[in-house]
Amino acid sequence: MEALTTFAQLLVGGVLTGLVFALVAVGLTLVYGVMDVVNFAHGEFLMLAMYATLGLALLGLGPLLGLPLAVIAMFLFGIIVYRVFVRRLLAGPPEATVFGTFGLLVLMQGLAQAVFSSDFLSVPSPPFAGTIRFAGLAVSQASVVEGCGALILTALLFAFVEYTETGRAMRAVAEDRIAATLMGIDVQRINGLAFGIGAACVGAAGGLLMLSYPVYPTAGVPFALTAFVVVALGGFGSISGALVAALLVGMLEVFGGFYLSPELKLVPVYLAYLVVVLVRPQGLLGRR
Amino acid sequence: MSGDDALLVLDDVSVAYDGMRALAGVSLRAAAGAIVALVGANGAGKTSLLRAVSGLIRTSSGTIRFAGDDITRLAAHRIVQRGIAHVPEGRRVFASATVRDNLLLGAFVDRSAAHRAERLEAAFTAFPILRDRLDQRASTLSGGEQQMLAIARGTMSGPRLLMLDEPSLGIAPLLIPHIYAGIRSVAARGTTVLLVEQNVREALRAADTAYVLQTGRVVLHGAAADLIGDPLVQEAFLGLGAA
Numbered sequence: 245m246e247a248l249t250t251f252a253q254l255l256v257g258g259v260l261t262g263l264v265f266a267l268v269a270v271g272l273t274l275v276y277g278v279m280d281v282v283n284f285a286h287g288e289f290l291m292l293a294m295y296a297t298l299g300l301a302l303l304g305l306g307p308l309l310g311l312p313l314a315v316i317a318m319f320l321f322g323i324i325v326y327r328v329f330v331r332r333l334l335a336g337p338p339e340a341t342v343f344g345t346f347g348l349l350v351l352m353q354g355l356a357q358a359v360f361s362s363d364f365l366s367v368p369s370p371p372f373a374g375t376i377r378f379a380g381l382a383v384s385q386a387s388v389v390e391g392c393g394a395l396i397l398t399a400l401l402f403a404f405v406e407y408t409e410t411g412r413a414m415r416a417v418a419e420d421r422i423a424a425t426l427m428g429i430d431v432q433r434i435n436g437l438a439f440g441i442g443a444a445c446v447g448a449a450g451g452l453l454m455l456s457y458p459v460y461p462t463a464g465v466p467f468a469l470t471a472f473v474v475v476a477l478g479g480f481g482s483i484s485g486a487l488v489a490a491l492l493v494g495m496l497e498v499f500g501g502f503y504l505s506p507e508l509k510l511v512p513v514y515l516a517y518l519v520v521v522l523v524r525p526q527g528l529l530g531r532r
Numbered sequence: 533m534s535g536d537d538a539l540l541v542l543d544d545v546s547v548a549y550d551g552m553r554a555l556a557g558v559s560l561r562a563a564a565g566a567i568v569a570l571v572g573a574n575g576a577g578k579t580s581l582l583r584a585v586s587g588l589i590r591t592s593s594g595t596i597r598f599a600g601d602d603i604t605r606l607a608a609h610r611i612v613q614r615g616i617a618h619v620p621e622g623r624r625v626f627a628s629a630t631v632r633d634n635l636l637l638g639a640f641v642d643r644s645a646a647h648r649a650e651r652l653e654a655a656f657t658a659f660p661i662l663r664d665r666l667d668q669r670a671s672t673l674s675g676g677e678q679q680m681l682a683i684a685r686g687t688m689s690g691p692r693l694l695m696l697d698e699p700s701l702g703i704a705p706l707l708i709p710h711i712y713a714g715i716r717s718v719a720a721r722g723t724t725v726l727l728v729e730q731n732v733r734e735a736l737r738a739a740d741t742a743y744v745l746q747t748g749r750v751v752l753h754g755a756a757a758d759l760i761g762d763p764l765v766q767e768a769f770l771g772l773g774a775a
Contacts, residue, residue, distance in 0.1 A: 409636075409643065416626055416637050423624040426586060428612030428641035428689060 249380045254498050256383055260391030262494020267394035268467050269474035269486040270401055271445030277418045277481025278438040284345040287468025288352035289443050293318050293450025294459035301367040311451035315444045322443025326436045356461035364458035372455055386455040393452045402483050473517050479530020539564040539724050540693055545594030547580050554580035556748040567725040569739035571732045576745040578728040579621055582695045586618035587611045613641045617691035621698050623682040627671035634670050634681055638688030655684035658714035676707030687718055695726045712738055732769040736760045
């Protein structure tokens, strides 16, 4: 009975963790799907969003009140980064975007180090500090808010891409940008929008994560690494694939951390990744 | 350009790719409402001409006028807004999207629900099979059906000029008459059609006027009916005439 309760406890923890991973990963996979760019600075966008959320909280706009502002700010930041930087990289050879966005990662980490130092900073007395007890399970309120918020936002993004006119145009650009141009779609505008939305996803994730995590210059790195695994596991460019893969990774991480040891929690994640890459290189829900 | 009331006018247009000249001073006119065929061997510059008109490639000299406006330097997506639809070689339908989504993407520049419904009906009249395939992914269609979808998608923006690149290439011979019936149905609604074909016989039969391109130049043009009887055309493209 006790083992069963533990299992259920881990399951809930794994799902809630996975949902946050999903929100970070869908931003990455959307950008990759639309313009074939792997944004290596995605984790640094998350770190920036976390600092922005902290700043807003210090101004009196607590994490959830500040979240829409962080989302809008990161959306605009993403569009600017696309316009002044990524668009130029796309005109060059394919490797340009790899080295370019990696350079952005180094630059943003360095700037954060210089401006904020490497201290761990947290939102003072964040809300949802309590614990929810239900049927013998104990879950922190913050992780429930984070998981549910991430699920809602991921679902909204999915609905946007599947059911709106602009989302349909995005799918068209993802599939064939020449044919999309011939439909009268401005590919540069759609690319910029997708990059902005990708950044807005981590804007939201940053807002949610500050409920329970501290921020420091490399705070985005573990999330970005997990997001890369999630995107590859779910199939590059697939939003539903990213959600499925993120839940899987969240559970593997939580179960691994408990049944193996906390230091080894990522081992089952990377093992699963290796198996999928060997058996199904296009990812769980990827095409081709 | 005195008395030039043609819908599309190319004046001395040249195009070069990587230093290779694809078009060398081509002039062409497409009268409103006509079907104009553009024929010639592989590499004659037919596709380059369509790509220059739709803005996918830049001209190195010359002007392209559409409905009286100079569109030579306009971005490709704006040219679609002006009323030119280009159905590219190889169909390029959005394979993982449904037939319905493909058609709606064709209407991207015109969101009016009334226009869309009306054009969808016209597309079903031209290509009845599409009505039964609406919710299938385009990848599940046969090559001929994909070509029909590509043409129908091209008509969904309500273009004044529809440019078709090799609509019968790689299509099962049995389906080619259906595709041409659809093209005639589109033209009958008043849409001007610029048709690029290697299937010269089929193209000249459907067209009102025709241009023959050879290594980037217009070598012959006139009424399609006259060109069918022209010795040069018969010898070079129809496999007739003295060997």
